[in-house]
Amino acid sequence: MAILNRMESKRQLQLGELLKRHFASVLMEHGPYIYGDAFVTVTHVKVAPDLSEAKVYLSVFNATDKTSVVNRVSNHTHVLKQALVSRIKHQIRRIPRIVFFEDETTDEMYKVDEMFRSIKTMYPPSAHEEE
DSSP, X not given: OOOOOOOOOHHHHHHHHHHHHHHHHHHHHHHHHHHTTOEEEEEEEEEOTTSSEEEEEXXXXXXXXXXXXXXXXXXXXHHHHHHHHHHHTTTOSSOOEEEEEEOOHHHXXXXXXXXXXXXXXXXXXXXXXXX
């Protein structure tokens, strides 16, 4: 069975951007009470085709254990969703179920960048390659 990579519909993209924009504000307001000094940003929101579920990807900085920060946010989903609903209740009929995930894209970028740096130190360019 082949896995089809479906493009998101216009409505999915619109809802994802709406949730991302407003949820970022909710995190700025309520976040410090939940996860302390960590800096958490919403990097992407992926909405299911039936609009019933939204996967919110969080990027966590200034924290030693990023997974625990995402878990704390997940444990406070109800409070955060209530704050979100108060912001967007006139723009959407049904609020999707919200699930949080850690966005590891930035971490992967740093790992790849470090690999390139180590390759450059292991194999410095020769004099004729620099010209």
